[in-house]
Amino acid sequence: MVTGTPEEEERQGDPAADLSRDDIASGSLHDRLSSARDDFEHRVDRARDQFDATNEMIKKRTGRDLFAAIGVGIVAAAAVLASLLFVKWAFAILAVGIAALGVFELTRALQARGRRIDLVPQLVGAVAIVGAAFWFSTAVHWTSVFVSLAFIVVWRVLVQMSARDGRVYASIFSDIIVGCFIPLYVPFLASSALVLVRQDDGELWVIAFLLVVVVADTAAYATGLAFGKNKLAPRISPGKTWEGLAGAVVVSVAAGIAAAVLLLDLPWWTGIIIALALVGSATMGDLGESMIKRDLGIKDMSSWLPGHGGVLDRLDSILPSAVVALALFHFLSPLGVA
Template identity: 55%
Template sequence: MTDAPGSEGAAPSDLPNSRRQAGGVRRAQSASDASSGPPSAMRNARSEFETQVAHARAEFEEANERIKQRTGRDLIVAIAIGLAIGAVVIVSLIFFKWIFLVFAIAATSLGVFEFVRALRASGRRVDLVPQLLAGVVLMLSGYFVELWLHWVLTLVVVVVLIVWRLLAQMLARDGRAYGAVMSDVLITSLVVLYVPFLGSLATILLSQDGGEWWALAFIIVTVAADTGAYATGLTIGRHPMAPRISPKKTWEGFGGALLAALIAGVLLAIYMLGLPWWTGLIIGAAILGTATIGDLGESMIKRDLGIKDMSSWLPGHGGVLDRLDSILPSATAALALYYLLTPLAVS
């Protein structure tokens, strides 16, 4: 029996509907792919960015570790602390002199504390409390009293400290050798003259008309020289400058410090101090000279005491006195330059 006409044609008649359904599925899938495309691309981009950041961070940490092994300093921490201290110094000098005075007294007092502690650990006898009181007196007198009276107070303070040490030794009655006692007396004088007296020269400068700008200028030159020496010595330093005192200092580093100090001096002379450009060369060279002497001087003291840093209070820097070593003697040059060059200022 034959099938009825059209019984096999039912499937062909459904083909258009099937094609329409398949086309709808493809369009829906295409729409789904289109809608999911951008988020997928964003995820890929974010993943690639995170990979690049992680790679860059790993390279930076590796470089920082190499620098730390070579210099003994944590570069990241050192930069962060340096920027924080710099911000305090700049804001206080520009807006509130008395804040800088308080900051300077605190810094020199901490420097005295570190120095005395290191000396005591090496067997010297230095009286801490009298040294701290003497330091505060000198720092305040530098700012508030006349220059001649400040010199008189400095002499009085030194004499008082020496007498105090001798009386303390007499009361101790421990049979300390004469040479050791005389060494204690000389070191007592060294501490007060090295830290608070040199620091008081900065407060004398601060008390002058426009002295805050000079104080800021010599600190900037000192920091610029230190940074130039560090960067140049780290990258191309080959020839030791004073291997028996500070083996890591190189002549290449000194050249970088000289260039940085001269550039900073010229820019500050023109734009901050209102002086002829050539005076900036004098400022830069003078500050660099005293800063280098101060740095090497403190290195020699630490080598004699058998220590690397005065303390570890400033991670990445060492102690407070390790940061003041080049600034303290530079205050002497800055004060002298103020008196010599201020008459040349453009009114």
């Protein structure tokens, strides 16, 4: 049996020495854990600072909170996708509500600039037009459009007659024209998506066109942010560039081909047609709303959606694209793979 030196044997038999060694080991472990925790907290703080700095840089350049916009976009996309795939009538209700909010925003913005726009007939018309597109026939849908326009005109005339404020005929006529523009711009264009979703596999076409438009918007934003130098339409929307448009075309063509083959059972080359048509309509819609906002002297229609502005600021590229998607459905769906 091997034994240690007398000093070692004495220390081994000393309870105080054993306790001292345990304290040292415990203290060493505690120090290591504290150091690891401090290092982790330092890394988290540094990552948070980098995150905030990146977000502030993007906000300074674009005026948008990118990460808030991503969060809102994910929630909205999940709601739309779930309603389209599982409960179509829920998508219709969602579309009615979104169209009504867009009409509300635009009406309030016009009222703030001195336009005499009546909110009640505008909201009634929005609900009637979008609702009829899904729950009733094509004839009823078109009838709801004309009845809504007549309702808006009559309401404005009656309100103006009772006001007796000396407003000149040119101003009254201008208010009526602008008032009739709202239901044609927001609910009528939005109703095209409801007409589309009623078709055979229409929900897949709605998903496809929304996918291409969102991808195009995102690619234009990212490419323009990274490489944008040449302004696309500086007098209308200074933030848009030709480089951003080129990025939107390239990425949306890839998305269009994928959507055509995987979702719509169409030949791959139809995806190029779908992508180019939707990029064109989305760009025109975006520039069109920018013209309206520039004329009104505002940056966003509202601040309801963090990182996005208002509801209408997110619908600008989608509204005209819904009409184009409906036309593409009628032209291209006969080419579907049996």
